[in-house]
Amino acid sequence: MIATRPTVRQPRGDATRSQILDVAERIFADIGYAAARLDHVAETVGIRRPSILYYFPGKQQLYDEVEADIFASMHSFVLNRTDGVTDPMARLLALLDAWLDFLVSRPTAARIIQRLIADSAAYGNNPVRFSESALQDLEDVVTTGVASGQFQPVSAMVLLNTVAGGALHYVCNAHQLGPTRSYDPAAPAQLTEFRAMMHRLAKAAVAPQG
Amino acid sequence: MIATRPTVRQPRGDATRSQILDVAERIFADIGYAAARLDHVAETVGIRRPSILYYFPGKQQLYDEVEADIFASMHSFVLNRTDGVTDPMARLLALLDAWLDFLVSRPTAARIIQRLIADSAAYGNNPVRFSESALQDLEDVVTTGVASGQFQPVSAMVLLNTVAGGALHYVCNAHQLGPTRSYDPAAPAQLTEFRAMMHRLAKAAVAPQG
Structure with missing residues (x-):
């Protein structure tokens, strides 16, 4: 050609x-x-x-470009949704919504990130060379919220592994739970139910303990 | 030989x-x-x-036996921990603790389940042929809790993708978030922090809305 x-x-x-x-x-x-x-x-x-x-030049470079584009696109999506949102709780929910909507609209990205978490250093020595921006986006929101006193002292990593990671499983599990439990993650009613639970859990996770 | x-x-x-x-x-x-x-x-x-x-006979059979053993062991673990626990909330927490402790003690199982969620029908036509027992364990607890009125009407699948799935990410992400965020999922302080958050989120997920 x-x-x-x-x-x-x-x-x-x-x-x-x-x-x-x-x-x-x-x-x-x-x-x-x-x-x-x-x-x-x-x-x-x-x-x-x-x-x-x-x-x-080879498979590694092709993969790298795919993964780099996923995290760059996800980061842009987050910047766009959180721009001008200053209240820490609103900012956390905007970030989680951005991730959820991004992954629902690009399920291949969800499955690649899901694999990245499973792979034990399969992609070279630095597993966060592309995902660093996503981790920092979450850390920034959590740090600001904790500093403001609106959030309890919570670890961004615990939030990542619970509330935020849920969006990955929501997208990836759609057809992995057998025919009777199969669902369409992009269907409005389904997505509304999941989003409501994600918001509820996010609030519970960061709410100062009384 | x-x-x-x-x-x-x-x-x-x-x-x-x-x-x-x-x-x-x-x-x-x-x-x-x-x-x-x-x-x-x-x-x-x-x-x-x-x-x-x-x-x-071949790779598929070897894989099947590995996956079957993972879910059979996980199911035994759950039965052992939930035996005699009748209060729905206590039963849900016992189930989640059982999954968390099982996955922490067998991280290879966590990574295999994490992959199973990412793989799009890679392992044959029935993705739940071994995991069905785990899904039913969760569904039983949720159904009983909802029927008793102690839980809000919550979908077991939403709980699976949020609170329960978190244990997979907690174990798998231990060394996937870069050197500065690396942690030992079996370290007592780390595990206590994660478990406390998991319990907090489980309660928030099923609590009837006021």
Whole structure:
């Protein structure tokens, strides 16, 4: 493709590049990094393996770009939703809502993050090289809330593993609990019920103990 | 081994079988089902690949036995802890404590369940063929609590995805959040803090709304 159509390389390249990333994200979500094969990505996109290597030097770089984009997009989503929200509790709920809505709208991201938590240092030496922004977003909100006295002294990590992590399971478990318990995480009634519980738990988690 | 030492096959076989299961559980936890290789299991145990095939017809059967044992053990753990506990709230907390303590003591199980949630029907057509007992344990407690009027009408699945699922993230995230946030999930102070939050959230989740 590159050799035969040099004049349209840039525009066509961009579309192909973005298609490779979309397909790769789905495959990494479905079967995980270790089992994913570039051949499979190429075949699904409808190109040959060397064409992928033109855009990405290898599987690790392709994966890295997928994961980096997930956390960068999630961070933008949070910034957009929390911009101008100063009350700590409102800010915490806006952050949790942003994560929930982001993951519901991009379930492949939820499954990739879910895998990232399971993988024992599978993706190199620094497991937070892309997720650091998300962790800092939560830590900032918690630190401010605790400093203001509105929150009890609570650890951001405990909040992450309980209230915030719930959004991952909510999205990922939709079809993993057997046919009779299957649900659509994007269905308004379902999402409203889950969001109400998430808010209730967030408030309970940070409420100063009487 | 089988051919050369037939007289000690049974005792030796049992020890080898159980060693294969231990190693396989660690490898499935570390890299997932799709990426795991029987060669790798054999090499780690210190036997040849055909010896594994003597005990397990293939990777799927080996995986199935690992997952079945995880959920059977977890279910026994729950039965033991909830036996004789009739108050719905006490029963819910005993169930959550049982899951938390089980997962903390067997982190490979936590990572395998975490992967099971991420995998989109990767393990055959019935994702709950082994986890059904765990789901029913939770549903029974929730149904009884709601029927008694002690709990608000809450969905067991919402509880699973929030309060109960937190134990998985607590165990799996221990070393996934970067060196400065690394923790030991089995350390008493850490576990006490997490358990207190889990109890607090469980109570908030089921408390009838005033």
